[in-house]
Amino acid sequence: MRYSEDFSSTKWEEHYLSKVFWDSENPAKEWLDIWNASDLLEKRRRRSFYSYTKEDRLGDGEFTHSYVGIALLDYLFSKDEPDIEQACLLFESILVNVLNEPGLLSFDGLPLFLSNIFARLPHIFKVQQTNENELLKGYFSWLGGDHQLISLCAYGMHKNGYDITQIENLGSIFSGKSLKQIIATYIEWEEREGGKPNRYDWPSNCRSMFNDAFQNTA
Structure with missing residues (x-):
């Protein structure tokens, strides 16, 4: 069990949806492809022109997809043969895209989400072969x-x-x-x-x- 900031793991819905990616050869890319799907990109574009569209919130689709990414991380480093390369790529993809969409989460929601995703790093590091210090330098520097x-x-x-x-x-x-x-x-x-x-x-x-x-x- 990975302990998140609110002492929970992911919800069963997010875990269930993450199964869509389990058999993929490149789950990190497929997660990103959905994030960049035309309908979600349109929501982000319209939000950037709030003064005209009056759309100040992103839809539940992107919020759910963010947590599906965390559930997928849990799978990638917990399966019989952990795929740490994909886990690191996915971690970075989720982190960068969520940080670039400050309106995606509520005022409290962003720190909660980030604490939850960073909670997965110790489990990645237990089985990864890359330089964890260099990874941490990069990840923490993105927090501005x-x-x-x-x-x-x-x-x-x-x-x-x-x-x-x-x-x-x-x-x-x-x-x-x-x-x-x-x-x-x-x-x-x-x-x-x-x-x-x-x-x-x-x-x-x-x-x-x-x-x-x-x-x-x-």
């Missing part, structure tokens, strides 16, 4: 230095047994700040007096992760 997203993606990995102090030692991918500093700043901001309540209790979760990972560090 956002303290909340970085903290919650680290939390998704932490919940799945990954030692996040390894991320701490990746070099200058956080604009000169350490992961420890980023998480501490995020917690301080979220727990400030008068701050907005968070229904997922993210600050408390990140504080627990922080204590687990850094309590014996300077």
Whole structure:
């Protein structure tokens, strides 16, 4: 079981739909082909011209397809002969496309989704043969230095047994700040007096992760 940010795995519907890709020789490409299907591209085009179309939300099709991608990831690295090359290609494809569509998910939905997909990385790394440090540098750099997203993606990995102090030692991918500093700043901001309540209790979760990972560090 992969622990997501909300302590769930994918829904049965998403798992069931992911079976469409199981026998494919190139499931990552086929997932992307559907993402780029003409009807979904049209929805994104119309949204980009909101002042004329008044369409400010993307449809459930893309939202569902994003989570189907996570369910497919679970299959690719869990089957008898894990296909890590396809899993990495799919991970990158999902991450890039979701980040390029900020209107796809609600304000809370984006960090939740990203934490869920990063929660799969420790399971990929258990069987992958490529340089995980180089992969992590790339993946975390795509988060644009956002303290909340970085903290919650680290939390998704932490919940799945990954030692996040390894991320701490990746070099200058956080604009000169350490992961420890980023998480501490995020917690301080979220727990400030008068701050907005968070229904997922993210600050408390990140504080627990922080204590687990850094309590014996300077």
